[in-house]
Every structure is written in C-alpha cells, then in structure tokens.
Amino acid sequence: MRSTSLTVKALACLAAGVASVSAQRDYYFNFGSSAVVQERLDPLVNPGALAGHVHSVVGGNAFAATMDFGTTQSSSCTSVDLIADKSNYWMPSLYFHKNGKFTLVPERSPKHKIYYKYGDRGQPGADRSEFPKGFRMMAGNANLRSDDGSLGSAGSQLQWYCHGPEVQSAGIPKGFTSCPHGLAAAMRFPSCWNGQDFNKDQPLAHMAYPTTGLGLIDGCPAGFQKARFPEIFIEFWLEVSQFDGQYGPNDSPFVLANGDPTGYGFHMDFLNGWQEGVLARAMRTCRPGNTGDPLDSPQCFGAGSVQNGDAKERCKKATSVNEDIGLNGPLSQLPGCNPIQAGPGLATKPANCPGGAAVRSSSSGPSPATTAGLAPTTTSVPVPTTSAAAGPRPTDTVPPSGGSSEMSPPSVNSTSGEWKGAGCFLDALNPRSLGSRPQWWGQKISSSNCVEHCDSIRAKYAGTENGGQCFCGNELLKSASRPGKCTSKCEGDGSEICGGPGHLSIYSRDGLVSVTKRRTHRRHIRHFSASV
Incomplete structure (x- = not known):
C-alpha cells in the first residue's frame, strides 16, 4: 500500500503535534x-436540498441546507472548544455492513480533532490570512475508490488508522478483527487560494495544496497566491468495539455513507x-x-x-431532515441512493433514485446563498488583511466565562491502593507533557478508571484531560502548575473532574509530581507535509 507523509507514529500520537522539519x-x-x-445535508454541494449521503457535522x-456567513453567526452555540469558531466542518458518517444491514458506527472521544497549522521560521502567521466571510472549501473526492495520486504528501494526505493493532493505509485498512483504541480517518484541506468563490460544479477549482511545506505565500503554485490560509487538518474518530468478533482480517465490513467500502472516497467540507x-x-x-501557550492565554x-x-457536548441542533439515518437501529439500505461501489473506477450515481426524505422548512431559516457575506459563484471574495494593527486585542475575543478554584483533584482508588491528586498542570505539545498519546481502552474516561488503567501498566503518573482523555507516564515534561484550569467533568463520571482544555488533572501514588525539563526531548511528527 502506498506510503504517505503521515507516518504510523504520527497518527498513533494523535495530538502530539506538527512536524518541525530542518530549521523550519x-x-x-x-x-x-x-x-x-x-x-443528510450539504450546503456546499447541494444548497437548499437534500445531500446525497449522511454527514457528521461539527461546529455552530x-x-x-442553505448557509452564508450570517447564518453561522446566528448559532447560539458551537460544538468545538473555541467559542469564537462557529464554522461548520462535515464529513461522511460510517456504517458497519453485515447480512444486508447497515449499522451506524458511533463516534468516540476525541471524536473530531481539528488542527490549524500556520507560520514558520520564527514568524507565526506572518504570511497567513484568516478566511474571508462566507469562505467555503472541500478536501477529497467522494467518488474515488482507489488512489488517483491526489492523496499523498502533495495532496490531502488521506489516511485511515486502526489504533491498537497499529494498522494504517490510505483506504480503510484490513488485517485486524478489532480496533481497541478506535478507528480514525485523517485528512488535510488545501490552503492556497486563487481569489474565487466555491463552485459546486468544480468544488476543488478555487484552492490548491502548497508546493512546499513553508508557510509563505510563494510556497503556493502559480495562480493560487491571492492568499494562503492556515492549513486545517482533521482526525475523525469512530468507536468500533461493538463490532469485535463480527468480521475477519480479510473482510471489508465498514462502508462510508456514500456507499464507499474502500475509504478512498472520504472527504471533508468547511x-x-x-x-x-x-x-x-x-x-x-x-x-x-x-512553547506550550494555552489557547486561553493572551x-x-x-x-x-x-x-x-x-458546554460543547450540549451544543446540538435538531435534524432538518425527515429521515431515519440509523440512530434507532440497523437499516436495510444506506440513506439516499448509495449502493455499495468498490471501484477501482470512480463511483457513479444510479439513475431513478428513490425519494422519501424531505428537508423540514423553517420560518427562521437561513438567508439565500447570494446575500451579504457570500459572493456569487463567479465573483472574487476580498482578500483578508493580516495587518498587525487591525482589530482588538486577543483578550477581547469573547466574553470571560466562570472558572473553578480547584487546586488538586481528590484522591481516587485503584486495586493496588489510593492514588492522590497532585494538581492541575498545563499539557504542552510536541511532545505531550505526560505521554505520546491518550491511553484509550474502550470505555468513557473518569479519573478513577484512568488511574486504574495507569496503575495496571505500572505508570508513575496518571492524568485526565478535557473530560475525555486519559494519559499515563513516568515523567512530566514541559509543564507548569495551573490551578483553576481543570474544570471539565469526566465523560464517564460527571461527579469527577477530568482536567480541562489543554490541562491535566495529575495523580500519583504519593500526591507528588516533579517536572522534567529536557531541551533535546522533541518529536518530529509529520501530521503535515514538510516539503515535496
């Protein structure tokens, strides 16, 4: 299977960071x-109508079905960590196919991990622009059923990964019967723009991938140097443990909502x-x-x-489509008109597709796509400014929210005895402060079961983060005490606190912890292409 710039280690260390290559x-x-x-909505490709297949939608x-920038700003909440981001990101849902039935695969924490890469050479963001109001783009091709050359280091870098057996490939991999730490798909968006708006008939035409990994505008190909945006990279995590033992290592039981059993047709919209x-x-x-700057720092x-x-888990919207997508049990066919097509040629849409579903109308629905904030298809969108003098200070971004005075998490018990709370600590990146990756083991995280797990593998420290992550390690790197920043309730036990965004609730057997400082301890993770 073709190799890409996403190495095994890169996806195993799901949040360890982005490459630091050469002097860059x-x-x-x-x-x-x-x-x-x-x-089953897609306001980019099927504005105002039903989409061809079911999507998992993130954000505001x-x-x-029809959206512009003003629609996004009317969101009363967002399902991402950063309150100022009311964007929408969406991708096809995944189903498990057996005996003619399609079972919707649930998502698992961290569900969607979104990275924004920008800047280099000691100048963060110096040559990157923010997205214009109304900006839209796609990554990937829903009709692909084999590698057409667009998936490698110069393209979307699509990669599927079965966490546990450590199996990866550009398409959905085989060679396993269980993914105890989750099945994930990862992909990056293009970042070089030609100044035109999205065209649903040529959805990839206005954007291009950079020709080098450098964050400078001249790293974009000719004709696409109107602006260079931050590079978005997303990992989509699925919980497949309920299907253990129902398929063999040579089977292909998983199929995307667009009828793709290969995984090459995975795609994302923004x-x-x-x-x-x-x-x-x-x-x-x-x-x-x-340097480990917390996201809520000045x-x-x-x-x-x-x-x-x-707060982000509570942010939901009622579906606008009158259709069963499998939330109540297995389906006899995929929603929409999506027969399984394995290729290797491009998938095609069958003629005479049946109907049956409809978009619910709303008196307070979004404004038409040609209103202010979204230019018509053939026009240019103004290039955003990156002037350092523009806009208010970072601390004015969003209103402050309440915090907690939590100093040290309470003690918890494991089979070998009590572990004591050592405090709330910053989780730095590249590398992580307490381990290369979350230690998932197939259940929702609480501080108690995280400690139990870390104790079972003889780790010195246990740490929970952002309500749903568990880390184990024998040393704490590049960290600092951050009282009051661990406020997230545990997904597995709402009575317990499991760290916070970018912050760890640390436990040890004696309630003590020491921070190890290593100047040379750095990982060079290639989540993004360095150069081609």
Missing part, C-alpha cells in the same frame, strides 16, 4: 469537537464561521505547538475563549 518552525493549535448533528448549531479578526490576531502571536485567543467539555 511550524506553528499550530488544535482543539476537539463533538458532532452538532448527523443528517445554525447548520442548514464553511467559515470564525468571528471576524479573531483568527488573524491569534496567528500573529499564538505558539502553542512550540498570546492566543484570550481569557474565556475556551469552553468546557460539557
């Missing part, structure tokens, strides 16, 4: 998200809903991937900019 310094931040809805809860000016300011000064998005896990 990359700047990036990442945040988690839950689905705000799963439904104003998602609708509609910008960032509060104007916020992203541009953060890219100039925020360096979380290099250098990044400012105080109150990051919401807790409960």
Whole structure:
C-alpha cells in the first residue's frame, strides 16, 4: 500500500503535534469537537436540498441546507472548544455492513480533532490570512475508490488508522478483527487560494495544496497566491468495539455513507464561521505547538475563549431532515441512493433514485446563498488583511466565562491502593507533557478508571484531560502548575473532574509530581507535509 507523509507514529500520537522539519518552525493549535448533528445535508454541494449521503457535522448549531456567513453567526452555540469558531466542518458518517444491514458506527472521544497549522521560521502567521466571510472549501473526492495520486504528501494526505493493532493505509485498512483504541480517518484541506468563490460544479477549482511545506505565500503554485490560509487538518474518530468478533482480517465490513467500502472516497467540507479578526490576531502571536501557550492565554485567543467539555457536548441542533439515518437501529439500505461501489473506477450515481426524505422548512431559516457575506459563484471574495494593527486585542475575543478554584483533584482508588491528586498542570505539545498519546481502552474516561488503567501498566503518573482523555507516564515534561484550569467533568463520571482544555488533572501514588525539563526531548511528527 502506498506510503504517505503521515507516518504510523504520527497518527498513533494523535495530538502530539506538527512536524518541525530542518530549521523550519511550524506553528499550530488544535482543539476537539463533538458532532452538532448527523443528517443528510450539504450546503456546499447541494444548497437548499437534500445531500446525497449522511454527514457528521461539527461546529455552530445554525447548520442548514442553505448557509452564508450570517447564518453561522446566528448559532447560539458551537460544538468545538473555541467559542469564537462557529464554522461548520462535515464529513461522511460510517456504517458497519453485515447480512444486508447497515449499522451506524458511533463516534468516540476525541471524536473530531481539528488542527490549524500556520507560520514558520520564527514568524507565526506572518504570511497567513484568516478566511474571508462566507469562505467555503472541500478536501477529497467522494467518488474515488482507489488512489488517483491526489492523496499523498502533495495532496490531502488521506489516511485511515486502526489504533491498537497499529494498522494504517490510505483506504480503510484490513488485517485486524478489532480496533481497541478506535478507528480514525485523517485528512488535510488545501490552503492556497486563487481569489474565487466555491463552485459546486468544480468544488476543488478555487484552492490548491502548497508546493512546499513553508508557510509563505510563494510556497503556493502559480495562480493560487491571492492568499494562503492556515492549513486545517482533521482526525475523525469512530468507536468500533461493538463490532469485535463480527468480521475477519480479510473482510471489508465498514462502508462510508456514500456507499464507499474502500475509504478512498472520504472527504471533508468547511464553511467559515470564525468571528471576524479573531483568527488573524491569534496567528500573529499564538505558539502553542512550540512553547506550550494555552489557547486561553493572551498570546492566543484570550481569557474565556475556551469552553468546557460539557458546554460543547450540549451544543446540538435538531435534524432538518425527515429521515431515519440509523440512530434507532440497523437499516436495510444506506440513506439516499448509495449502493455499495468498490471501484477501482470512480463511483457513479444510479439513475431513478428513490425519494422519501424531505428537508423540514423553517420560518427562521437561513438567508439565500447570494446575500451579504457570500459572493456569487463567479465573483472574487476580498482578500483578508493580516495587518498587525487591525482589530482588538486577543483578550477581547469573547466574553470571560466562570472558572473553578480547584487546586488538586481528590484522591481516587485503584486495586493496588489510593492514588492522590497532585494538581492541575498545563499539557504542552510536541511532545505531550505526560505521554505520546491518550491511553484509550474502550470505555468513557473518569479519573478513577484512568488511574486504574495507569496503575495496571505500572505508570508513575496518571492524568485526565478535557473530560475525555486519559494519559499515563513516568515523567512530566514541559509543564507548569495551573490551578483553576481543570474544570471539565469526566465523560464517564460527571461527579469527577477530568482536567480541562489543554490541562491535566495529575495523580500519583504519593500526591507528588516533579517536572522534567529536557531541551533535546522533541518529536518530529509529520501530521503535515514538510516539503515535496
């Protein structure tokens, strides 16, 4: 199977960071998200109508069949960590196919991991622009059923990964009968723009991938140097443990909502809903991937900019489509007209597709796609400014939110005895402060079961983060005590606290912890292409 710039280690270390290649310094931040809805809508490719297949949708809860920038800003909440981001990101849902039945595969924490990469050479964001209002783009091709050459280091870098057996490939891999730590798909968006708006008849025409990994505008191909945006990279996580033992290592039981059993037709869509000016300011000064700046620091998005896990999990919208997508049990066919097509040629849409579903109307629905904030298909969108003097200070980004005075998490018990809370600590990136990756083992996280797991593998420290992550390790790297920043309730036990966004609730047997400082301890993870 073709290799890509996404190495085995890169996806195993799902949040370890972005490559630091040669003398180049990359700047990036990442945040988690839950689905705000799963439904058969796509305002980019099928505006105002039903989409061809079911999507998992992330971000603002104003998602609708027809959208513009104003629609995104009407969202009353967002399902991502950063409150100022009311964008929508969506991708095809996954089904398990056996005996003629299609079972919707649930998503697992961290569900959607979203990375924004920008800047290099000691100048974070110096040559990157924020997205214009109404900006839209896609990555991938829903009709692909084999590698057409667009998936490698110069393209979308599509990669599927079965966490546990450590199996990966550009398409959905084989060679396993269980993924104890989850099945994930990862893909990056193009970042070079020609100044034109999205055209649903040529959805990839206005964007291109950079010709080098450098964050400078001249790293874009000719004709696509109107602006260079931050590079978005998303990992989509699925919980497949309920299907253990139901398939063999040579079987292909998983199929995307578009009828694709190969995984090559995985794709993603983005509609910008960032509060104007916020992203541009953060890219100039925020360096979380290099120095460990917290996202709510003045250098990044400012105080109150990051919401807790409960708030984003509560952000949902009612489906706008009158259709059963499998939330209540297996289906006899995929929603829409999507027979299984394995290729290797491009998939085609069958003629005379049956109907049956409809988009619910709403008196308060979104405005037409040609209203202010979204240019008609053939026009240019103004190039955004990156002037350092523009806009308010980062601390003015969003209103402050309440915090907690939590100093040290309470003690918890394991089979070998009591572990004591050692405090709330910053989780730095590249590398992580307490381990290369979350230690998933197939259940929702609580501080108690995280400690139990870390104790079972004889780790010195246990740490929970952002309500749903568990890390184990024998040393704490590049960290600092951050009282009051661990406020996220555990997904597995709402009575317990499991760290916070970018912060760890640390436990040890004696309640003590020491921070190890290593200047040379750095990982060079290639989540993004360095150069081609």
